[in-house]
Amino acid sequence: MIQEEPVAKIQLSAPLIAHESKALKALEMCRILEEDLAMVHQAADEQELLAVYDHLLKKYTQDNFTSQTFHHFYAPPKLRRLLERLIRTEEVVRIFYGNPYTGENYIEEHDVVGQIGRSSGITKIPLLVPEGENWGAPLLESCLVQILSVQTGNVLWRSTNFVTPQFTITEVQGKFRYEVKHANPAQGPDSTVAAFTTFGKAASYVAFMTGEIYGYLNSLREAR
Numbered sequence: 001m002i003q004e005e006p007v008a009k010i011q012l013s014a015p016l017i018a019h020e021s022k023a024l025k026a027l028e029m030c031r032i033l034e035e036d037l038a039m040v041h042q043a044a045d046e047q048e049l050l051a052v053y054d055h056l057l058k059k060y061t062q063d064n065f066t067s068q069t070f071h072h073f074y075a076p077p078k079l080r081r082l083l084e085r086l087i088r089t090e091e092v093v094r095i096f097y098g099n100p101y102t103g104e105n106y107i108e109e110h111d112v113v114g115q116i117g118r119s120s121g122i123t124k125i126p127l128l129v130p131e132g133e134n135w136g137a138p139l140l141e142s143c144l145v146q147i148l149s150v151q152t153g154n155v156l157w158r159s160t161n162f163v164t165p166q167f168t169i170t171e172v173q174g175k176f177r178y179e180v181k182h183a184n185p186a187q188g189p190d191s192t193v194a195a196f197t198t199f200g201k202a203a204s205y206v207a208f209m210t211g212e213i214y215g216y217l218n219s220l221r222e223a224r
Contacts, residue, residue: 001155004078006100015045022053024073025123029056031073033063061122070123072141074100079144082157083126086116091149092131093156094211098145103161105145107182107193107209111137113150148211155211167206169199178202 016023026040026049033056043049069087071080086093095112098105117127117136127136145159166183168190176195180202183190196202207213 002078002082002157003160004076004157005160007074007076009074009101013041013043015043016041016049019046019049023049025070026053026056028070028073029060032068032070033059057122068124069118070125075141075144079141079157082147083116083139083141086156087118087126090115092151094148094150095128095139095144096146096148096162096211097140097143098159098162100143100145100159101161103145103159103163105163105165106143107165109194109205109209146211153211153213164210167193167209169202169206171199180205 010027012020012023023040023043027037029035030037030040035056039052040049043052069080069084071083075083092113092115096105097108097112111128111130114128114130114133114136116139117129118124119127119136119138126139126141128139129136144157145162146155147157148154149156168181168183170179170181171177172179172195176197178196178199178201179192180194180196181190182193194202194205196205204213
C-alpha cells in the first residue's frame with residue numbers, strides 16, 4: 001500500500017485567487033517545464049496572469065509535452081505515478097473523494113468505480129471511465145483520499161490522514177425501514193444518507209461506502 005502526505009496548499013495572492021483554476025494550470029506547466037513558480041506568483045493582475053499562462057502554454061506545446069498526462073497541481077507525486085500505471089494497465093478501481101487536508105471522506109457513492117483513462121487535447125487530464133464504456137468524467141485528483149483495486153480489494157494509494165467514514169443502521173417505520181446514518185462529529189447529529197427495504201441492502205451499502213466490498217451494488221439504485 002502506498003501512503004502519501006497531501007501536497008501543501010500554496011497561498012495565492014488576491015489577483016490569483018480570483019482566477020485560481022488558471023493559476024494552478026500555469027503552476028502545473030511550470031512544474032512540467034521546470035520553470036520558476038515565481039513567474040506565476042508575481043503576476044500583479046488578471047492581464048499579467050493571462051500573459052504568463054499563454055507564454056507557458058505556448059512553450060508547453062512547442063516542447064512536445066502534449067503526450068503527457070496533465071495532472072492537478074496539488075496531486076502528490078506518488079499518486080501521479082500510480083495513475084500513470086493505472087492508465088496503462090486499465091485496472092478497475094474504487095476511488096474515494098474527500099478533503100485531503102483533514103482526511104474527511106465525502107461519502108460519494110456514484111461515479112466512483114471504473115478505469116483510469118486520459119482525455120484528448122493539448123492538456124490531457126486523467127478520467128474515470130465506467131467499466132465497459134468509452135467515455136469518462138474528469139478525475140478530481142485534488143480531492144482523492146484513497147484508491148482500492150476492485151479485483152483484489154487492496155489499497156493502492158491512501159492519503160496519510162484518511163478517515164474511514166462511520167455509519168450506523170437504524171430501523172424506522174415505513175417501506176424503507178433501514179436508514180443509514182453517517183456519523184460526523186464536526187457536523188453535529190448523525191445525518192441520514194440512504195434508506196433501504198432490507199437490512200442486507202443497508203449493510204451492503206455500508207460495506208461499499210467503507211471499502212469492505214469494492215464493485216457496483218444493485219442495492220444502491222434502490223436507495224431513497
